[in-house]
Amino acid sequence: MIEDKQETLARHIEAYIRLEAATCEKMFRQGLGTAIWHDQHGEYCGTVWVRNISSSQIVIAYSSLSPQSSGSGEGQVLLPLERAATNPNYHKPYFLCRDCARRSGQLVLAKEKWACRKCHGFTYRSQRLGPAYRKEQRSEELFELLRPVGGQPSRPRYMRAERFAALVTEYETLRAELREKPRMLPEHSLRLALKPSWRSSSEPWVI
Numbered sequence: 001m002i003e004d005k006q007e008t009l010a011r012h013i014e015a016y017i018r019l020e021a022a023t024c025e026k027m028f029r030q031g032l033g034t035a036i037w038h039d040q041h042g043e044y045c046g047t048v049w050v051r052n053i054s055s056s057q058i059v060i061a062y063s064s065l066s067p068q069s070s071g072s073g074e075g076q077v078l079l080p081l082e083r084a085a086t087n088p089n090y091h092k093p094y095f096l097c098r099d100c101a102r103r104s105g106q107l108v109l110a111k112e113k114w115a116c117r118k119c120h121g122f123t124y125r126s127q128r129l130g131p132a133y134r135k136e137q138r139s140e141e142l143f144e145l146l147r148p149v150g151g152q153p154s155r156p157r158y159m160r161a162e163r164f165a166a167l168v169t170e171y172e173t174l175r176a177e178l179r180e181k182p183r184m185l186p187e188h189s190l191r192l193a194l195k196p197s198w199r200s201s202s203e204p205w206v207i
């Protein structure tokens, strides 16, 4: 099959510039109000500046340069917040999505609009990947955790013996299953994944 030359827009949330209200607040309070976004190859995709946060709203400025997802554009927006007490000392902020008026922990920038995942019609990447690929991801997670040396997993110091034994079994079962199957790569658009790095609030324009 010949691949379509037209780039199709990603439909999974991880491909987009997105903001979690609680993370914005935490970073802003620490003086790290600038989120610089890069894709999985380290290419620059955009910047979000948290300008101000009050109990009921957050003001951000953004500049986006991600043709396969969030698009190209810039602006400044005021996003309403709602808070819910998770404990007596912390009222966790949530965005109020302007499209559906529902509370959402996270807003996504797409089509020049900040809205919740549902309003944009996005899924999570894992929902769009096949079972073989999810198994591969899980196996990589377990590899990171168990750090096998010469095929022998080692138990992290904090981990209980029973949990370690269960994870080793899971890891070995997955490895055996995956050996039977050729590696399946996800379709091109699914590889796109953007991540922020939070920098100083006074950060001007960084590419």
Ligand SMILES: [Zn+2]
Binding pocket: 097, 098, 099, 100, 101, 102, 115, 116, 117, 118, 119
């Ligand atoms: Zn919405």
